[in-house]
Amino acid sequence: MNELDNDTWQRLKTVVARTFKAAPDAVTPESALGTLPNWDSLGHLTLMMEVEKEFGITFPTDKINEPQTAGEIGRLVVATRGKN
Amino acid sequence: MKAKSLPCALLSSFTLDQVSGMVNSRLERDGVNCQWFVAPFNQYPQLILSEPSELVAQAPKVAFLAVAIEDLLGSLPSPWAQPEPRQALAQERLADFFGLVRRMAERLPATTIFVHDFFPLAPMPNAVLASASNASLSALARAANNSLRALAGDCPNVRIVCLEEAFVSLPRASICDPRYYYLAKMRFGRTAMECLADFYARLLRAYLGLRKKCLVLDLDNTLWGGVIGELGPDKIVLSDDGPGKAFQDMQRHLLEYYETGTLLTVCSKNDEALALGAIRDHPAMILRPHHFAAMRINWQDKASNIRELAAELNLGIDSMVFLDDSEHERAEVRRLEPTVTVIDLPKDPSAYPAFVAQLPYFDALTTTEDDRRRGQMYVEDRQRRELGQQARSLEDFLTGLEIQVTVQRADAMLLPRLAQLTQRTNQFNLTTRRYTDNDLATLSQSPDWRLFGVSTRDRIGDAGIVGGALIHLDRAAAVARIDTLMLSCRILGRGIETAFLAGMLLGLEDTGVATIIAEYIPTDRNGVAKEFLPQHGFVAQEKYWTRSAVAGRELCPKWIHLKITQ
Numbered sequence: 001m002n003e004l005d006n007d008t009w010q011r012l013k014t015v016v017a018r019t020f021k022a023a024p025d026a027v028t029p030e031s032a033l034g035t036l037p038n039w040d041s042l043g044h045l046t047l048m049m050e051v052e053k054e055f056g057i058t059f060p061t062d063k064i065n066e067p068q069t070a071g072e073i074g075r076l077v078v079a080t081r082g083k084n
Numbered sequence: 085m086k087a088k089s090l091p092c093a094l095l096s097s098f099t100l101d102q103v104s105g106m107v108n109s110r111l112e113r114d115g116v117n118c119q120w121f122v123a124p125f126n127q128y129p130q131l132i133l134s135e136p137s138e139l140v141a142q143a144p145k146v147a148f149l150a151v152a153i154e155d156l157l158g159s160l161p162s163p164w165a166q167p168e169p170r171q172a173l174a175q176e177r178l179a180d181f182f183g184l185v186r187r188m189a190e191r192l193p194a195t196t197i198f199v200h201d202f203f204p205l206a207p208m209p210n211a212v213l214a215s216a217s218n219a220s221l222s223a224l225a226r227a228a229n230n231s232l233r234a235l236a237g238d239c240p241n242v243r244i245v246c247l248e249e250a251f252v253s254l255p256r257a258s259i260c261d262p263r264y265y266y267l268a269k270m271r272f273g274r275t276a277m278e279c280l281a282d283f284y285a286r287l288l289r290a291y292l293g294l295r296k297k298c299l300v301l302d303l304d305n306t307l308w309g310g311v312i313g314e315l316g317p318d319k320i321v322l323s324d325d326g327p328g329k330a331f332q333d334m335q336r337h338l339l340e341y342y343e344t345g346t347l348l349t350v351c352s353k354n355d356e357a358l359a360l361g362a363i364r365d366h367p368a369m370i371l372r373p374h375h376f377a378a379m380r381i382n383w384q385d386k387a388s389n390i391r392e393l394a395a396e397l398n399l400g401i402d403s404m405v406f407l408d409d410s411e412h413e414r415a416e417v418r419r420l421e422p423t424v425t426v427i428d429l430p431k432d433p434s435a436y437p438a439f440v441a442q443l444p445y446f447d448a449l450t451t452t453e454d455d456r457r458r459g460q461m462y463v464e465d466r467q468r469r470e471l472g473q474q475a476r477s478l479e480d481f482l483t484g485l486e487i488q489v490t491v492q493r494a495d496a497m498l499l500p501r502l503a504q505l506t507q508r509t510n511q512f513n514l515t516t517r518r519y520t521d522n523d524l525a526t527l528s529q530s531p532d533w534r535l536f537g538v539s540t541r542d543r544i545g546d547a548g549i550v551g552g553a554l555i556h557l558d559r560a561a562a563v564a565r566i567d568t569l570m571l572s573c574r575i576l577g578r579g580i581e582t583a584f585l586a587g588m589l590l591g592l593e594d595t596g597v598a599t600i601i602a603e604y605i606p607t608d609r610n611g612v613a614k615e616f617l618p619q620h621g622f623v624a625q626e627k628y629w630t631r632s633a634v635a636g637r638e639l640c641p642k643w644i645h646l647k648i649t650q
Contacts (some may be wrong), residue, residue, distance in 0.1 A: 049274040061263040077639050079646060 004029070004074040007017075011073050015054045019047045029071030048072070057081055087117040089281040090288070093144035093195075094120060095128035097155035105119060105283030107288070109553055114294055118146075118627065125269070126155075134187045139192070139509070148245070152271050153202040153225050155328070162220035164210065173373025174224050182235055190238040196241055196449075196522055198287055200230045203247035205260045205271065221257065239644060241522055250283035251276060255267040255636040286463050290447035291520060293507025296425060297399050298377070299341060300390055302408035303352035303359055306481070307335060307371065309433055311354055311531065315527075318364045321433075324368055333437035335370035342375055345508040346446045347397060347462060350379040351389045351406075377462035386413050387420035397462060400510060400609065405445050407534040434596055452501045454548040464545035465574055471544070482578055482643040489640075492649040494552070496536035498525045502537055502552045509570040510580070512551075514602060514616070517568050521556070532557050533565075533627030536591060538584045540575060550575045553588055557595055564633060573612065579641035585620055586639035587648050600633040 009029070018026040020036045020043065033039050039047070048064050051057075051073060057080045067073040094104055104120040106283070111118065121142045123131050128149065131139040148297050156177050160170045162169045185199055202225035214220035227280060236242045251259055261273025279323055289295065300628065303515075308331050309321025321328045348461075352359055359381050363373055378396045380389035386408070394401045402423035408414055414426045430439050446454070468485070475481030494502055497523055506519040525530060527533040534555040540547045551571035555564050602617055620639075622629035640646045 010188070042099065042101060042268065049102075049264070053274060061266065064263065064267060070447075083637050 002054050004071060004078060008077055009074055011054060012051065012070065012077065016029060016070055016073075019043070021051050027070060029069060029074065031070040032068055051077060055081065087112075087115050090118050090146065091142065091144045091291070092118040092120050092151070092288075093123065093139060093147040095123040095131060095147065097126050097128065097152055098150070099125060099269045100272065100277070102148055102274075103277050103281050103284065105353060106278060110281060110285035111288060111620045114289060114292075116288065116292065116294075118288070122269060122488065129184055129270050132184050132191065137191070137244035144192070144195055146288065147188070147192065147197065148198045149188065150199075150200040150245075152200075153204055153221065153228065154206070154271070157221065157224060158454050163214065163217050164220075167217070167219040170326055171224075172567055176225075178228050178585055179232065182231060185232075185235060185242060186275065187240050188240065193241060193523055194526055195293055196243060196520065197239075198243050198245045198284075199236070200233065200245045201232055203251075205256065207257065224345070225241060225530055236436055240525065245249050245283065245287065247280075250280050254279055278487065280551070284449050287370050287449075289444075290449045293445055293448075293504060293518065293520075295508075296346070296405045296445040297403040297508070298347040298349060298393070298395060298397060298405065299338065300349050300351045300406045300424075301338070301625075302410070302413070303350060303354055303362075304638055305380075305409040306407060306429070308332060308362070308366075308369075309440050312358055312362055317358065319368070320362065321370045322366060328368065329498045330390060330433045330436055332368055332574060333438050334433075334535075337437055337440045339370055339375065341443075341446050342371075342459045344446065344448065344451045347376055347377040347399075347459060349393050349397070350376055351382060351386055351408075352381050353383055353386075355379050356381040356448070365647060373461055374463055376457060379464070385416065385420075387417050387424075390417065390424055391420060398511065405443070407440075448504075452504060452549075454501055454504075457546070457548060461547050462547065464547070468542075469543050470474070479643065482641075483645075485544070485578070486645075487540060487542045487578060487580065487583075487643060488645045488647065489583040489587065490537070490539045490647045490649060491584060493591065494528060494537050496525075496528075498537045498549065499535075501549045502535060502554075505549070505570055505572070506554075506568060509551075510607070511571065511573045511611075512564065512576060512613045512616075513568070513570040513610050514613050515568055515605045516610060517554075518535045520566075524554075528555065532559075534592065534595070536569070538580070538586050538587065540580055547572075547575055550580070551584060553584075555588070555592065557592075559597070562596055562598040563577065564592055564595065564600045566600065566602040569602070569616075579644055581616060582620065583640045583644045583646050586635060586637060589633055589635040589639070590637070590648050591650070592633060597633045599630055602629045602631075603627060 013024055013027045016027045020038045022036050033044055046061060054061060055077055059080055063076060067076050101122050104122055108118050121144060131137055157174050160173050162499055163170055189197055196368055204221045208221055210335050217223055233244060236244050259276040260271055264270040264273060301307055309328060312320050322331045323329055338348060363369060376391050380393060388405055390406060391401060394404055401421055405425040405427060406417050407427050411427050418426050425445060472481050503519050503521045503524050506517060528535050534557060536553045537549050539549045540549045553566060554568040556567050557564050602622055604614060604617060617629040620633045637646060
């Protein structure tokens with residue numbers, strides 16, 4: 001299991017907040033589709049595009065819809081960063 | 085500044101929703117907030133055709149219609165097995181699509197509709213055979229684009245979004261991100277959507293008339309390579325061939341801005357005689373003295389020079405764009421005049437031409453005869469000022485100019501220029517109401533409105549259409565209300581505004597109005613228009629000013645020859 005470090009989480013939190021126009025403090029590792037306004041299925045893809053840009057990484061197609069929460073996205077970032 | 089709200093619609097055959105938010109963030113600093121109606125995925129035909137239609141009910145001012153040729157023709161048989169049925173089916177589907185665009189233009193006559201042209205993105209098999217085929221997707225797209233442009237020629241509210249222009253800086257094969265295409269039918273990846281949003285923002289600024297008016301150009305290492313004071317005029321880097329051609333190519337691009345109505349000026353720390361000599365005589369120069377509306381070649385700081393140039397040309401300092409290779413000069417101008425647009429030129433002059441070609445500040449949806457002649461008219465203004473300094477009295481000077489003023493009812497030819505004046509005129513403008521071409525086309529169809537343009541010429545030259553007025557008629561009450569009255573500041577001080585009022589009142593005679601009502605809405609820019617109403621017999625009554633609509637030719641100054649055309 002990949003550990004989500006604080007630096008990655010802080011950057012991710014900012015991206016989530018910016019994408020969904022939410023307050024950064026409203027974003028937690030448990031935030032998920034449906035818990036923030038605009039985080040619907042299309043919003044999820046928009047978020048994944050923004051996360052890819054922020055971290056300079058490319059998720060494989062079959063991983064893009066896999067993570068369900070902000071925390072899981074963070075762990076996917078850590079795992080992908082190792083491989084890209 | 086309170087943001088101006090602009091209702092917009094986005095209809096597409098693929099997922100493009102994200103572009104709306106990207107456009108809004110780009111227009112924030114222009115004080116524009118688009119209120120988007122984003123049509124559900126691939127629902128554009130229903131929204132265009134249904135009765136009643138949610139799209140028509142939204143009454144957007146602007147609509148974008150993005151339909152990919154792959155979505156229209158992707159399911160056809162391949163070009164190799166059945167080329168003829170493929171072409172016949174393609175014609176049918178394209179004709180259906182063009183019918184939809186026409187229907188949309190009819191149902192939304194007050195909406196400016198931007199339609200994507202066709203730009204196949206994915207590489208196709210058999211590229212060698214496809215190059216020669218009439219049935220390949222590229223060949224079908226080329227033919228369809230010609231038909232689409234012809235259609236836009238028939239429908240004044242339809243405009244083309246040329247994707248080749250929008251994506252000019254991207255490798256074509258990178259535009260689609262196949263992962264997101266297969267997951268969610270997004271035909272454009274994130275970078276491409278950002279690029280498209282840049283282009284949409286340019287179209288919207290052009291639609292709103294938000295363009296900069298004047299380029300302020302440095303000379304050494306900007307218009308030519310090297311420092312002329314050190315190298316001498318023969319040794320500057322500027323030529324028809326070799327590295328010096330980069331400067332020449334950039335000058336050609338600048339000339340194209342001049343030809344579409346952007347004023348060019350020079351602001352250079354230089355020896356004036358030496359620099360002017362090179363502009364006049366260097367064989368490889370493209371821009372010559374007569375292209376420059378004003379120049380400041382001296383050792384003064386550039387911020388002061390830019391302020392002086394703006395004042396001389398009667399422009400707001402925020403309509404100036406500054407182009408200079410020196411980081412130091414740019415930082416200084418940014419610090420002292422933060423509303424001037426300061427451009428960071430690339431370091432390598434070879435990159436100048438492509439960079440200058442992509443400046444997003446001078447966009448317009450149409451170009452008028454006045455745009456083509458604007459630079460020349462400013463040069464003529466300079467000659468008039470010089471003549472004024474020689475005359476014995478003001479009246480002698482004015483009589484000697486032999487001024488002719490023509491007031492005309494606006495016809496279709498005049499509307500784009502009139503719309504442009506409502507958008508560009510900030511100073512002599514009683515109400516500063518902004519209108520688009522489409523708005524004015526609607527008003528000009530109404531019997532309750534009269535639209536006037538005023539043009540002027542004199543011994544020195546033709547200043548073209550220099551002002552206009554939009555008059556709302558209440559025939560039952562015999563009252564005409566001046567909704568908008570504006571004049572280019574360049575022509576003030578010669579009685580032309582008075583002649584215009586006289587001509588306009590004569591042009592309203594047949595309507596039977598007895599009283600004319602005007603208002604003055606102050607802004608931080610239109611102080612110069614404030615005295616117009618009291619000086620011309622209007623009497624203040626609470627919010628409004630009124631005067632009799634009856635006036636003869638005697639209102640017109642005696643040194644002006646007034647003509648009225650209906």
